[in-house]
Amino acid sequence: MGIPPDGYVRHFTVGRETEIGSLQDRLNKAKPGALLLRANYGSGKTHLLRYVHESALEAGYAVSFVELDAKSAVRFNKMDQILGAIWRGLEIPNLPGRRGPAPFLNFVCASFSKATSANSPGTLWGKLADDLRWHRSSTLESPGMFVAIRAWLQGDPALFLRVVNWLSQPALIGPQRTLVHQLLVGPRKLYYVDVQGRMNNISAKASDFHGDGYVQAWAAIRDMDRLARAAGLKGLVLLFDEFEDIIYNLAGITYQTAAFDNLFHFYQGKLFPGISFFAVTPDFVAKCKDLLIRKQITHFDTKLFDKLTTFEMSPLKEDQLKILAVKVLQMHSIAYGWKAQAALNASKLVALIHESARARVEDRTRHAIKMTVMALDELFQSQE
Numbered sequence: 001m002g003i004p005p006d007g008y009v010r011h012f013t014v015g016r017e018t019e020i021g022s023l024q025d026r027l028n029k030a031k032p033g034a035l036l037l038r039a040n041y042g043s044g045k046t047h048l049l050r051y052v053h054e055s056a057l058e059a060g061y062a063v064s065f066v067e068l069d070a071k072s073a074v075r076f077n078k079m080d081q082i083l084g085a086i087w088r089g090l091e092i093p094n095l096p097g098r099r100g101p102a103p104f105l106n107f108v109c110a111s112f113s114k115a116t117s118a119n120s121p122g123t124l125w126g127k128l129a130d131d132l133r134w135h136r137s138s139t140l141e142s143p144g145m146f147v148a149i150r151a152w153l154q155g156d157p158a159l160f161l162r163v164v165n166w167l168s169q170p171a172l173i174g175p176q177r178t179l180v181h182q183l184l185v186g187p188r189k190l191y192y193v194d195v196q197g198r199m200n201n202i203s204a205k206a207s208d209f210h211g212d213g214y215v216q217a218w219a220a221i222r223d224m225d226r227l228a229r230a231a232g233l234k235g236l237v238l239l240f241d242e243f244e245d246i247i248y249n250l251a252g253i254t255y256q257t258a259a260f261d262n263l264f265h266f267y268q269g270k271l272f273p274g275i276s277f278f279a280v281t282p283d284f285v286a287k288c289k290d291l292l293i294r295k296q297i298t299h300f301d302t303k304l305f306d307k308l309t310t311f312e313m314s315p316l317k318e319d320q321l322k323i324l325a326v327k328v329l330q331m332h333s334i335a336y337g338w339k340a341q342a343a344l345n346a347s348k349l350v351a352l353i354h355e356s357a358r359a360r361v362e363d364r365t366r367h368a369i370k371m372t373v374m375a376l377d378e379l380f381q382s383q384e
Contacts, residue, residue: 006050006096006097020051022311023048023051023052023055023311024055026275027052027055027056027059027061027237027275028059030234030235030275031275032269032273032274032275033267033269033275033276033309034263034266034267034269034275034276034277034278034308034309035276035277035278035309035310035311036278036280036284036308036309036310036311037049037277037278037279037280037311038280038281038282038284038310038311038312039279039281039282039312039315045241045279045280045281046241046279047365048279049065049239049241049277049279050065052237052239052277053065053239056237056275057091057092057093057096058093059234060093060233060234061093061228061233061234061235061236061237061275062090062091062092062093062104062224062228062233062235062236062237063090063091063236063237063238063239064085064086064087064089064090064091064236064237064238064239065089065091065239065241066082066085066086066089066238066239066240066241067240067241067242068240068241068242068243068245068246069242069245069249070245070246070249070250070251071249073171075250075255075259076240076243076245076246076250076259076262076263077246077250077255077256077258077259077262078171078210078214079209079214079217079218079262080170080171080209080210080214080217081171082217082262083170083171083209083217083220083221084167084168084169084170084171084172086221086224086238087100087101087167087168088100088168090103090104090224091103092104092107092228092233093233100164100168101148101163101164101167101168102160102164104224104228105148105149105152105163106152107231108149108227108228108230108231109149109152109153110231111125111230111231111232112125112128112129112149112153112231113153123230124139124226124227124230125230127139128140128146128149140223140226140227141219141220141222141223142216142219142220142222142223143206143216144167144170144206144207144209144216144220145219145220145223145224145227146206147206148163148166148167149227151163166207170209170210170217171209171210218265218271218272221236221238221271221272222271222272222273222274224236225272225273225274235274235275236274236275237274237275237276237277238266238272238274238275238276238277239276239277239279240276240277240278240279241279242279243278243279243280243284244280244281244284244287246259246260246263247284247287247288247291253291253292253295253297256291257292257297257300260288260300263278263308264304266278267307267308267309282312285305285306285308285310288302288305289302289305315364315365316364316365318353318354318357321353321356321357321364321365321368322349322350322353324365324368324369325349325352325353325368325369325372326349328369328372328373328376329341329344329349329372329376332373332376332380336380338380338383340376340379340380343376343379343380343383344372344375344376344379348375349372352371352372352375353368353372355371356368356371356372
């Protein structure tokens, strides 16, 4: 299908050295803020997003890949849904393919246990536990995150499942105060000292990631970044694909303007000070402005779109497609244990790519890969 497998995206990335170097530098320097990755459909937006995904994991970040889909309840105007999607797509280094709250919480709590055994009262962990009295402190902004960490440290598999379900779908669970109280106190009440019932005071708020303008959803995302750093990672990187969804699939201008507001929150960096990337087409900003004009939304400052930091991707040229085709040829040889180079020699490969390069620019790269694989498949089958 012309799509590299997970874990090998960087191997099948050619050209765009300047762009890729800039992105790599952004990760290496842990430069906070948001970035629009602009490219035509089929020209590598998702490919580059997956490239950043692999690079960020290797650099030591926790990373979440979120594909927006309003039809499947991943709407960018609803931050509790986005929070759940971030949890579901969350990965940490050295655990490829394992996503979700469990790997992250295991990693974080293992770091917590080491810090506690080393008696580190001045660290985030020491402040959080407060000598295992577990007072509610300002160490974590989100009461829900405080509850989740506290419950996870109890080591009860039954609680693990409930925490994972709760964090993965916070928009569906709603304010279940009984559930949060059970997570908070649990069957091992004596494991923690609930001084003056302070834990009970936050149980009602802890389950609500929707109210007060999604204030706790934003706080939880910040806490994920804070916990990742405290556990020894470089922070949290968020990747958002199919961002045009907020224009085409959100029902109503009210939801769309709310989604625009959330985009600007990421760019301003106040509600999330970490790193985020958004894959869009080149005319995304123009389409957003046109939408607001057509809907006669005059109170929204369209000039904000012009201030968005963008990153333009150049399409691959014919000589770069040849390099990519050689990589595909090498992998085909390994996969099927044959000498593909002898069957599809240099002159044939050049002719094939020259023909593929005549496709529309937005289809060119994937078309060239598919044509190369198809030719190799036919040659391999003909020799049997």
